[in-house]
Amino acid sequence: MRTNKQAFITIVNGRNRSAFRKFYLEYDDMLYKIISRYAANAVETEALLESFFEELWKRPEVLWQTREKHLSVLLVNLCEERALERAE
8 A cells, every 4th residue: 555645744754764765665666657758868767766755855845735635646746847847
């Protein structure tokens, strides 16, 4: 079962690195595929994915600034936005 939005916010707010790592492993493949649509190559895709997760760790408020309830949909939308911003 995938992590829900509230559970993820709790993980980040609690600065629980172990739980964040599990969360990363839960979503990295899906988000990698999305980012790769916008990136020039695998190296850029990895860099974008890493910076995306770093942003979530440092600025979790991005998650509650949206009304999207489903974490996977929210992550896909945010990932696409970041990838498009960098592609421009």
